[in-house]
Amino acid sequence: MRYVLLPAALGLLFGVATAAPLPADTAVLRIDRLPAAGLLLQKGWRYHAGDDPAWARPDFDDSGWNTVTVSRDGQPLPARALAGSGWFRLRLRLGDSLRQQALGLQTEPVLAGFDVFSNGRRIGSYGTYSPDPARVRTGSPSAPPLDLRPSAAGELVLAVRYAPRQPTPWLRAYLAQSKLCDLRLRLRELAPIRQEYTDNSRAAAVYAGMAGIFLLLGLLHLVFYRYNRTQPANRYFAYYALGTAISALLTTYWFSASVEEDAVAYGVAMIGLLLGALYSLRALYALFEVRPGWLYKILGASAIPVVLLMTGERMRSEPTGLLCYIGFMVVLTLDQLWLIGRALRQRRRGAGLLGSGFASGIILLAAIFTNLYLIRQMPALVALLTTLAFVLPALGISLYLAREFALDAQLLQVKLGEVEHLSAQTLAQEQEKQTLLAAQNDTLEHQVAERTGELQRSLTDLRATQAQLIQKEKMASLGELTAGIAHEIQNPLNFVNNFSEVSTELVAELKEAQAAGDAEEVTALADDLAQNLGKISHHGRRAAAIVRGMLEHSRTSTGERAPTDLNQLCDEYLRLAYQGLRAKDKSFNATLKTDFASGLPLVEAAGADVGRVLLNLFGNAFYAVQKRQQVGEAGYQPTVSVSTKRAGEQVEIQVSDNGTGIPADVRAKIFQPFFTTKPTGEGTGLGLSLSYDIITKAHGGTLAVASQPGQGTEFIIGLPA
Secondary structure (H helix, E strand, C coil): CHHHHCHHHHHHHCCCCCCCCCCCCCCCEEECCCCCCCEECCCCEEEEECCCHHHHCCCCCCCCCEEECCCECCECCCHHHHCCCEEEEEEEEECHHHHCCCEEEEECCCCEEEEEEECCEEEEEECECCCCHHHCECCCCCCCCEEECCCCCCEEEEEEEEEECCCCHHHHCCCCHHHCCCCCEEEEEHHHHHHHHHHHHHHHHHHHHHHHHHHHHHHHHHHHHHHCCCCCHHHHHHHHHHHHHHHHHHHHHHCCCCHHHHHHHHHHHHHHHHHHHHHHHHHHHHHCCCCCCHHHHHHHHHHHHHHHHHHHHHHCCCCHHHHHHHHHHHHHHHHHHHHHHHHHHCCCCCHHHHHHHHHHHHHHHHHHHCCHHHHHHCHHHHHHHHHHHHHHHHHHHHHHHHHHHHHHHHHHHHHHHHHHHHHHHHHHHHHHHHHHHHHHHHHHHHHHHHHHHHHHHHHHHHHHHHHHHHHHHHHHHHHHHHHHHHHHHHHHHHHHHHHHHHHHHHHHHHHHHHHHCCHHHHHHHHHHHHHHHHHHHHHHHHHHHHHHHHHHHHCCCCCCCEEECHHHHHHHHHHHHHHHHHHHCCCCCCEEEEECCCCCCCEEECHHHHHHHHHHHHHHHHHHHHHHHHCCCCCCCCEEEEEEEEECCEEEEEEEECCCCCCHHHHCCCCCCCCCCCCCCCCCCCHHHHHHHHHHHHCCCEEEEEEECCCEEEEEEEEEC
């Protein structure tokens, strides 16, 4: 790029010219000859703050203005000139040899905007002048030349209306103090300046073409990678090409950018160039299947510091950043050449193509750097050779990748032909099989029709058997409840009998008191009698409810739902299940824990069906704690708990025990029909399966289990509130 290949040439191209010694009268600068690089106008300027168009006239008397020196390396303008807008004036007297020549002024990058007048005639501007510092705009480093037209006597009065622009803090860190705000005008012959401007424009066009080439290469290999992700070198090469395209495009932009934009464009261009170079190396690693080593990591870590160093030192006209960049590129190129040489020694396919591209690029760069005349006088040709030096290695990699892509496609085509051949053979075999199958299908259809009739009859028998098994399961659970129900009924019947006997005695006492005329005693006995009758009625209703529940449990459920108090249902079936087990084993005792949520809403449910589920869960819980108790574990106390709570849109019933627990492999099967872990004759395997269907299918709820083997089990029923 122009930034990288021509730094040394720029110093020679715009070197400091020599001028004839100044006459004793410093009010007029006499110039008898011009060096080839021109004369930087530094001394003899007069300055005055303010703005008056009359100060551009050649006959204006500026003897009272202050004399200043501009463009001194390392020295800024005086503070009064940097405070705001003002005018500079310089009187020139040209020697006889210069009067007939076409002369021009060449502006160099400074952080200011100004208009230039020659003998009162405005001949051009640099950037945008404005008395408001915020509206000042700097000019381009490649601004067009300003045409001077000296008088016949060789007298020239240059007047510059000048306004400084204060740099942003980040730009101040990069710019040298002498370049913050200055006035840098170089007097040269007009023809060379115009030729340089034309050459720079042509160079910009060449770099724009280079950006287009690399952009197309980047997009092309992104498409390659899109269709063949097994070759990551396409992706790395695409990143390299896109980074180089950005760098070349910003180099083109540099020819029209301002000083501030130039610093940004230069930094971004260097980032694109260095990162692109790293990706080109990474593409070679991927091509030759070599793992990047420590050298690649060091180059990657040093890329950004080199860019920062180059950007800062370029703006200060120092060579350290350029030397670091050259060292970076030399090391990277040597690593690339090592990879290509290794591939050539291994006789890798296509390695010669890569080697030719890189060799051509290195030869072109060597030709550019070793020819100072070429760098100084032919920037457009330098741009073209630089473009070729970058494009040829890139084309080598691109052609290598395209060749690999084409070979892969060709191999795929061969494989596809083989697949088509095999497909044709397979199709012929399939047709033969279809002919055989068609004959067999007729036979099978007849057999299937016969078997279908048999299966239909078997299915009818199976459904009848299943219904019988379900009814037997219900009757089995009813049998288990019988002892518990008998115990539960016995308690209210005992109360009824006891209160009936007491009531009989109270009636006799009432008659005696009535005969004695003791009204107060009669009233007291009547109250006691009424209280006893109420208790008899209460316990009678309780016994009737138990019997009614038993009958509901025994008959086939209609599935009709009604508002149900789950707290009462859980309490009733917990005690029935416990008493049923106690009737079988008088030695068994367990702790019953209940935690019923107060204010629990009634749930629309089939009470008999939900009760059947609870009875099954309670029965399993008592069975589990009984089995653990029989082991004889020290300090073990069988405990079965039931609790209710509101959980969002559901009401939850939690039935837990501290029994033997359920292993993980068993938990996965417990809801399957006919699966049981109980000994033969103790369980049918339908209890949990029916419970799951009642809760999930009939009521739209959930039934889940959590268990730790040897610790206990918890079943959670969720019913819509």
